[in-house]
Amino acid sequence: ITNLRRGRIFRTAAICVILIVLIYALHSYTNLNGEDPINTVLSNDLPAYYKFHRDVYPTLKTELGNYEPKNKVSVKGPGEDGLPYHMPQERANDVADSESKYGMNIAASDDIAMNRSIPDTRLEECRFWHYPQDLPSTSVIIVFHNEGFTVLMRTVHSVIDRSPTHVLHEVVLVDDFSDKDDLKENLDNYIKRWHGKVRVIRNTEREGLIRTRSRGAKEATGDVIVFLDAHCEVNVNWLPPLLAPIYRDYRIMTVPVIDGIDHRTFEYRPVYQHGTNYRGIFEWGMLYKENEVPEREADLHKHKSEPYKSPTHAGGLFAINRRYFLEIGAYDPGLLVWGGENFELSFKIWQCGGSIEWVPCSKVGHVYRAFMPYSFGNLAKNRKGSLITINYKRVIETWFDEEHKEYFYTREPMARFLDMGDITDQVALKKKLQCKDFGWYMENVAYDVYDKFPKLPKNVHWGMVKNKASGLCLDTMGKAAPAYISTSSCHGAGNNQLFRLNEAGQLGVGERCVEADADSVKQAICRLGTVDGPWRYDDLHNHLVHRLHSYCLTLQPHTRTLGLAPCDPNNTYQQWTITHKKPN
Numbered sequence: 001i002t003n004l005r006r007g008r009i010f011r012t013a014a015i016c017v018i019l020i021v022l023i024y025a026l027h028s029y030t031n032l033n034g035e036d037p038i039n040t041v042l043s044n045d046l047p048a049y050y051k052f053h054r055d056v057y058p059t060l061k062t063e064l065g066n067y068e069p070k071n072k073v074s075v076k077g078p079g080e081d082g083l084p085y086h087m088p089q090e091r092a093n094d095v096a097d098s099e100s101k102y103g104m105n106i107a108a109s110d111d112i113a114m115n116r117s118i119p120d121t122r123l124e125e126c127r128f129w130h131y132p133q134d135l136p137s138t139s140v141i142i143v144f145h146n147e148g149f150t151v152l153m154r155t156v157h158s159v160i161d162r163s164p165t166h167v168l169h170e171v172v173l174v175d176d177f178s179d180k181d182d183l184k185e186n187l188d189n190y191i192k193r194w195h196g197k198v199r200v201i202r203n204t205e206r207e208g209l210i211r212t213r214s215r216g217a218k219e220a221t222g223d224v225i226v227f228l229d230a231h232c233e234v235n236v237n238w239l240p241p242l243l244a245p246i247y248r249d250y251r252i253m254t255v256p257v258i259d260g261i262d263h264r265t266f267e268y269r270p271v272y273q274h275g276t277n278y279r280g281i282f283e284w285g286m287l288y289k290e291n292e293v294p295e296r297e298a299d300l301h302k303h304k305s306e307p308y309k310s311p312t313h314a315g316g317l318f319a320i321n322r323r324y325f326l327e328i329g330a331y332d333p334g335l336l337v338w339g340g341e342n343f344e345l346s347f348k349i350w351q352c353g354g355s356i357e358w359v360p361c362s363k364v365g366h367v368y369r370a371f372m373p374y375s376f377g378n379l380a381k382n383r384k385g386s387l388i389t390i391n392y393k394r395v396i397e398t399w400f401d402e403e404h405k406e407y408f409y410t411r412e413p414m415a416r417f418l419d420m421g422d423i424t425d426q427v428a429l430k431k432k433l434q435c436k437d438f439g440w441y442m443e444n445v446a447y448d449v450y451d452k453f454p455k456l457p458k459n460v461h462w463g464m465v466k467n468k469a470s471g472l473c474l475d476t477m478g479k480a481a482p483a484y485i486s487t488s489s490c491h492g493a494g495n496n497q498l499f500r501l502n503e504a505g506q507l508g509v510g511e512r513c514v515e516a517d518a519d520s521v522k523q524a525i526c527r528l529g530t531v532d533g534p535w536r537y538d539d540l541h542n543h544l545v546h547r548l549h550s551y552c553l554t555l556q557p558h559t560r561t562l563g564l565a566p567c568d569p570n571n572t573y574q575q576w577t578i579t580h581k582k583p584n
């Protein structure tokens with residue numbers, strides 16, 4: 001009897017436990033999926049993804065939004081949790097070898113799991129957002145040229161593992177004519193595990209990343225396309241927050257916030273720890289910059305984790321409605337290989353009625369390489385001058401107005417002579433789409449550029465700065481600022497010998513400023529927000545005069561170093577000519 005009773009008590013207890021578990025499960029299920037946040041908010045005037053979970057359900061205990069991972073598996077191995085992987089000393093040769101071939105440590109990547117874990121680097125708030133269930137179907141497009149196999153495949157694994165299955169329509173790999181063996185049948189075989197969800201198409205000649213992306217967009221079949229570089233790892237729940245703004249308005253292009261992956265150790269590092277939001281801008285030489293979100297934009301948002309507007313983007317990683325991307329002409333097909341396409345797309349989108357939003361809750365890691373491991377091959381032939389500057393010129397000639405074009409040419413005086421090809425089609429497209437002018441864009445979108453990079457005063461002289469006594473020219477020797485400036489034989493090709501002096505006394509080289517004292521002359525980062533400086537050219541004596549005691553730029557005859565010394569009209573080591581030739 002006691003046994004029987006004990007059995008009954010046990011059974012009742014067991015049933016109770018099961019019931020409690022069931023009720024709990026049902027409860028959390030309804031919280032997550034049942035009380036559909038979309039329905040809740042559709043009766044409201046705000047669209048679904050504007051609903052911050054905590055605002056809708058202030059008492060809700062669970063942290064999970066509708067696409068948050070439910071459990072975390074932790075495996076031990078090199079690089080897991082995004083920790084740095086330091087290879088043993090005896091592998092130093094492999095490391096050096098892959099660094100020189102790929103610009104990153106592929107030997108290390110080969111040892112790290114394809115589906116390794118990485119830290120969730122999002123703002124805490126991001127776990128409290130809800131997104132619509134019927135987000136648009138998405139094609140992720142990854143273009144590549146001679147990338148490391150494991151790095152490329154880890155990109156794909158992360159996309160497959162961290163995207164909602166019903167939203168991810170396909171991953172399209174576009175091979176830009178790679179010649180590395182492991183990117184051929186080996187790759188075809190590897191992607192079979194995904195049963196057609198991942199496919200590869202191949203260029204029959206090298207096209208460069210810009211045209212290759214446009215091709216990927218044409219071939220893709222999802223409603224939204226997302227571009228990724230071939231060396232990325234997407235973070236937890238990266239995709240829904242990118243798609244939600246596009247779901248609201250198909251003319252919004254969205255950009256994830258990019259974390260860093262170390263090219264040597266593959267350490268995954270959050271780009272900024274303190275939740276400060278940045279947005280993409282540019283300086284007048286069209287170098288890409290980022291700037292803390294200005295108050296005028298920040299004030300529009302209640303939460304730091306909300307998407308916010310940005311004038312431009314870095315280029316590689318973004319989502320856009322596919323039909324819309326093709327409607328606005330994809331990328332200008334006249335752009336070559338690499339660079340400037342981020343500006344072309346940004347100016348086009350903003351000026352022609354669309355907008356760009358950066359999405360703090362979408363984080364994607366990207367390997368920043370030590371150098372560019374590939375050449376531009378035949379694509380650069382028949383094009384004199386720098387290919388990237390040619391791209392910039394096409395973009396500014398299409399999208400800037402006369403006033404702002406001048407700032408570009410002031411900063412990049414050589415660009416005036418470069419052959420940018422024919423932009424008739426681009427100008428016609430701008431007209432057809434009835435795009436607004438650049439002044440509108442600067443006033444309403446990129447207004448914060450002027451704070452950091454004010455309008456540029458005109459150059460009074462530019463070109464190579466040649467010393468009379470020695471016949472040598474000022475040269476940065478390609479060093480990164482801050483660094484001493486030296487002299488070398490004059491080549492007239494611009495680049496490291498191209499200096500310019502403006503009406504406000506700034507002597508500059510590239511985006512840097514020349515600073516000097518008695519025994520050194522350096523190129524340094526210009527004081528942000530200023531365009532003036534201490535220099536004056538004295539036409540009578542060919543002196544470069546510095547405000548400091550009115551001293552003159554001097555080449556020391558014995559040490560061949562540069563400095564400032566009292567001006568002496570008879571000292572030919574103080575005489576400089578600043579001239580340029582038209583490139584042929």
Ligand code: LR7
Nearest residue numbers: 143144145176208209229230314315316317338339340366
């Ligand atoms: O000829 C080529 N064909 C290609 O298919 C050259 C490159 N590629 C591929 C390459 O394999 C890679 O997957 O194109 C992709 C981008 O090339 P990267 O990784 O060499 O470019 P990047 O990361 O150095 O440079 C940034 O600027 C480029 C300008 O054209 C592109 O827009 C890159 O996508 C862009 N990368 C990012 O925005 C990532 C964020 C870092 C920054 C800045």
Ligand code: MN
Nearest residue numbers: 229316366367
């Ligand atoms: Mn890249």
